[in-house]
Amino acid sequence: MKLKYFxxxxxxxxxxxxxxxNEKPFFCIYEGKNYFPIIESPFVKLGWKKWPATxxxxxxxxxxxxKKINTxxxxxxxxxxxxxxxxxxPFEAQNTKSLWGRHWMGTDRIGRDVLSGWIxxxxxxxxIGFLSVLIAGMMGxxxxxxxxxxxxxxxxxxxxxxxxxxxxLIGAFFWISLGFETQWNSKPIxxxxxxWLILGVISFYLPNWGNKIAIPMDWIISxxxxxxxxxxxxxxxxxxxxxxxIPGIFDVIILIAxxxxxxxxxxxxxxxxxxxxxxxxxSARLLKINNIIICWKHILPNAMGSLWITFAYSFAGAIxxxxxxxxxxxxxxxxxxSWGSQMQQVRENPSAWxxxxxxxxxxxxxxxxxxxxxxxLEAKAS
Amino acid sequence: xxxxxxxxxxxxxxxLWIISICLFFLQKNVAGDIVMLQSKSRSNGxxxxxxxxxxxxxxxxxxxxxxxxPLFYFSLKARLIPDTFYQIQYPEAFKIQKELLLQSGNWPLxxxxxxxxxxxxxxxxxxxxxxxxxxxxxxxxxVAYLSDLPTIKxxxxxxxxxxxxxxxxxxxINTILSKLSNTTPSFFDWFPIPHWYGLKxxxxxxxxxxxxxxxxxxxxDGRLVKDKLKxxxxxxxxxxxxxxxxxxxxxxxxxILMALLPKRIxxxxxxxxLLGLYAMPAFWIGSLLLVQATLPGDRFSFFSISxxxxxxxxxGFINQPxxxxxxxxxxxxxxxxxxxxxxxxxxxxxxxKVLKEPYILYARTKGISKFxxxxxxxxxxxxxxxxxxxxxxxxxxxxxxxxxxxIFNIPGMGRLLIDSMLSQDWSTVYTxxxxxxxxxxxxxxLSDILLVLSDPRxxxxxxxxxxx
Numbered sequence: 001m002k003l004k005y006f007x008x009x010x011x012x013x014x015x016x017x018x019x020x021x022n023e024k025p026f027f028c029i030y031e032g033k034n035y036f037p038i039i040e041s042p043f044v045k046l047g048w049k050k051w052p053a054t055x056x057x058x059x060x061x062x063x064x065x066x067k068k069i070n071t072x073x074x075x076x077x078x079x080x081x082x083x084x085x086x087x088x089x090p091f092e093a094q095n096t097k098s099l100w101g102r103h104w105m106g107t108d109r110i111g112r113d114v115l116s117g118w119i120x121x122x123x124x125x126x127x128i129g130f131l132s133v134l135i136a137g138m139m140g141x142x143x144x145x146x147x148x149x150x151x152x153x154x155x156x157x158x159x160x161x162x163x164x165x166x167x168x169l170i171g172a173f174f175w176i177s178l179g180f181e182t183q184w185n186s187k188p189i190x191x192x193x194x195x196w197l198i199l200g201v202i203s204f205y206l207p208n209w210g211n212k213i214a215i216p217m218d219w220i221i222s223x224x225x226x227x228x229x230x231x232x233x234x235x236x237x238x239x240x241x242x243x244x245x246i247p248g249i250f251d252v253i254i255l256i257a258x259x260x261x262x263x264x265x266x267x268x269x270x271x272x273x274x275x276x277x278x279x280x281x282x283s284a285r286l287l288k289i290n291n292i293i294i295c296w297k298h299i300l301p302n303a304m305g306s307l308w309i310t311f312a313y314s315f316a317g318a319i320x321x322x323x324x325x326x327x328x329x330x331x332x333x334x335x336x337x338s339w340g341s342q343m344q345q346v347r348e349n350p351s352a353w354x355x356x357x358x359x360x361x362x363x364x365x366x367x368x369x370x371x372x373x374x375x376x377l378e379a380k381a382s
Numbered sequence: 383x384x385x386x387x388x389x390x391x392x393x394x395x396x397x398l399w400i401i402s403i404c405l406f407f408l409q410k411n412v413a414g415d416i417v418m419l420q421s422k423s424r425s426n427g428x429x430x431x432x433x434x435x436x437x438x439x440x441x442x443x444x445x446x447x448x449x450x451x452p453l454f455y456f457s458l459k460a461r462l463i464p465d466t467f468y469q470i471q472y473p474e475a476f477k478i479q480k481e482l483l484l485q486s487g488n489w490p491l492x493x494x495x496x497x498x499x500x501x502x503x504x505x506x507x508x509x510x511x512x513x514x515x516x517x518x519x520x521x522x523x524x525v526a527y528l529s530d531l532p533t534i535k536x537x538x539x540x541x542x543x544x545x546x547x548x549x550x551x552x553x554x555i556n557t558i559l560s561k562l563s564n565t566t567p568s569f570f571d572w573f574p575i576p577h578w579y580g581l582k583x584x585x586x587x588x589x590x591x592x593x594x595x596x597x598x599x600x601x602x603d604g605r606l607v608k609d610k611l612k613x614x615x616x617x618x619x620x621x622x623x624x625x626x627x628x629x630x631x632x633x634x635x636x637x638i639l640m641a642l643l644p645k646r647i648x649x650x651x652x653x654x655x656l657l658g659l660y661a662m663p664a665f666w667i668g669s670l671l672l673v674q675a676t677l678p679g680d681r682f683s684f685f686s687i688s689x690x691x692x693x694x695x696x697x698g699f700i701n702q703p704x705x706x707x708x709x710x711x712x713x714x715x716x717x718x719x720x721x722x723x724x725x726x727x728x729x730x731x732x733x734x735k736v737l738k739e740p741y742i743l744y745a746r747t748k749g750i751s752k753f754x755x756x757x758x759x760x761x762x763x764x765x766x767x768x769x770x771x772x773x774x775x776x777x778x779x780x781x782x783x784x785x786x787x788x789i790f791n792i793p794g795m796g797r798l799l800i801d802s803m804l805s806q807d808w809s810t811v812y813t814x815x816x817x818x819x820x821x822x823x824x825x826x827x828l829s830d831i832l833l834v835l836s837d838p839r840x841x842x843x844x845x846x847x848x849x850x
Binding site: 170171174178182186188189191192219222223224226227229230231232233234235236238239240242243316320323324327328330343346347350351352353356357360361363364367368371372375 | 662
């Protein structure tokens with residue numbers, strides 16, 4: 001089996017999941033009028049289109065239509081099917097009108113369809129994995145690249161500028177924290193922040209008086225990486241999460257990215273260290289090409305080959321962390337449906353095997369394919 | 383070599399110190415009102431003290447918990463905030479006074495305002511006229527927790543007959559209030575001014591305590607964190623130790639076997655199988671096993687979800703080795719198979735890598751026996767990276783064991799962490815995270831040292847890299 005077809009299926013399920021499993025019918029005739037509820041619902045949310053009041057608050061399962069074409073699975077992940085409350089097994093007799101409305105993967109304790117939640121899980125896993133790897137990749141490439149390219153000796157500043165930079169950074173930290181403290185609505189603080197920014201820009205363009213000293217970029221960044229790596233990922237995540245009072249999915253994504261950038265940064269650093277001493281980079285430096293352009297155009301494309309491998313592994317790691325969080329019931333906003341949160345219910349109802357088998361299988365499959373992809377990329381690179 | 387070691391260890395200590403600072407501030411940020419929590423847990427949730435009079439009680443409690451000190455060695459605060467501002471303990475008073483201070487920018491005036499309020503309250507307290515005193519007490523308690531000056535003024539506008547006995551105090555408060563509403567912080571009042579507090583601060587105390595082995599008490603049930611850890615650590619060690627041991631025991635022969643087998647199509651499938659095993663999340667298999675264990679019938683009669691307390695009380699491994707190991711078998715299996723699969727693949731690839739080395743070719747041309755070749759020349763070199771790998775595995779294993787412990791209800795460190803989190807026992811959580819990260823860092827450095835000691839080539843390049 002080709003790996004890429006699996007990814008196509010996953011991406012399709014993630015993007016069009018709402019078109020496959022939805023309590024809203026695809027097309028319906030209600031009180032003599034035609035509706036396309038699934039397509040129209042975003043417009044209704046924006047207020048561009050109006051629906052009858054029964055649609056707005058109504059339970060779609062209990063409405064009677066003159067005619068309707070359902071989606072493949074006529075339940076949303078959040079839909080509560082009152083006829084099949086309390087853990088209906090997939091093989092058990094279910095109280096549904098026809099085979100169409102059957103719960104093919106059973107229901108959970110409050111009567112939600114497991115299959116449609118399972119399909120929603122693809123979107124959750126994919127978006128959390130993708131976005132966290134994207135953010136972690138940006139952080140990792142930037143910081144790892146700085147550490148690798150400049151090393152301990154190439155990042156040179158005059159003593160005066162280094163001092164100014166240090167003071168400026170402390171000040172910037174102060175102003176930002178003061179901004180948070182006053183909820184960003186104090187005018188004098190805003191003026192100060194603006195002045196601080198201008199001062200920073202001006203000091204950047206100051207002439208270089210006096211001797212230059214090398215700032216040990218590599219040492220500083222490696223220290224930070226070492227510090228973050230010393231804490232096991234899940235522990236760190238659990239330590240950071242309570243800082244956010246009501247965590248949303250995006251907070252979780254950022255936190256996972258914050259934990260994952262170190263692995264990418266270490267690899268980028270090693271690659272940059274290797275490539276920066278190659279002859280073509282040295283000649284580019286002799287030609288006085290801007291450092292940023294050297295890094296971006298000449299080093300990074302060369303390092304990218306091995307970077308994709310870590311991206312694949314980080315993706316898998318992010319999916320696993322998200323599943324852990326969902327399973328432990330910590331951090332994810334309540335009511336979020338993901339594979340982990342579905343599996344969490346098994347802890348209370350150990351006899352409901354279908355809540356463990358299917359979501360777990362999806363996690364296993366995505367991890368397996370990502371690992372396999374990483375392995376293939378590795379083989380390609382070597 | 384020595385220089386490399388010293389450098390490595392000093393950066394490690396530095397990074398652990400940074401971690402400890404981060405965790406300390408996280409704890410302070412997250413924990414909320416520790417005094418209230420403590421008092422609640424000591425008095426069974428019945429904690430009510432009168433506002434205005436509350437400050438004294440609260441302060442005494444805070445002093446007992448050493449919370450009356452500054453947070454850190456130094457602070458950076460706007461000029462209008464005095465350097466002794468942290469001394470205000472009562473959170474509501476702190477909030478109101480800070481709001482008033484940020485509005486007016488005049489600390490002596492704010493202090494004078496609260497002083498006059500307290501004086502007023504004390505005077506009201508001494509009067510005999512009960513209706514008057516009740517009226518004013520309620521009024522003052524209401525006003526004391528307001529920060530909006532116009533509303534305070536409107537609240538203090540009372541009928542003449544009520545105001546008359548306390549004429550002087552009312553006038554004083556009103557003059558201070560009008561002064562307060564006339565002043566605003568100047569532009570330069572917002573400039574940051576550093577303050578140095580010295581060693582008598584909360585962080586220093588916490589850090590010294592942890593270094594000297596005193597991990598404090600849990601804010602939830604008042605037990606020593608040390609005792610909690612002492613109970614939990616053996617379980618985690620048992621599970622992780624058995625998992626690592628079994629995984630190595632399985633993966634060494636399997637890896638060698640796989641490396642020596644001729645390449646056929648089915649070896650590829652075995653590789654895929656190993657990858658699949660590795661990708662199977664342990665908590666999935668764990669919950670499936672749990673489903674099996676709790677189904678009716680005697681499938682896993684040796685395992686019971688509540689069997690841990692029994693083992694704990696009856697002396698664990700020493701007194702009852704067989705029930706103990708049987709009880710551990712399911713969680714250990716969950717943690718072992720993935721690691722074993724990974725290590726097998728790793729062993730195989732490193733064995734094959736060593737086989738391609740020129741010195742192996744040389745040994746072959748010498749005509750030594752295959753057995754001798756594999757076990758004298760290849761194996762020691764192939765095992766080396768595996769041994770070093772163990773330290774890198776430990777953090778991932780600890781992470782995995784958290785979920786496994788939660789699933790199988792093992793009273794180990796992972797479940798302690800999750801339970802403490804869910805019951806908001808932050809002092810345990812953060813002390814615990816710090817300890818685990820110390821252990822992990824030590825493991826990482828140990829693996830580095832092992833690697834450097836065992837391989838002269840790495841030793842040379844490590845010193846060289848550090849030198850430039």
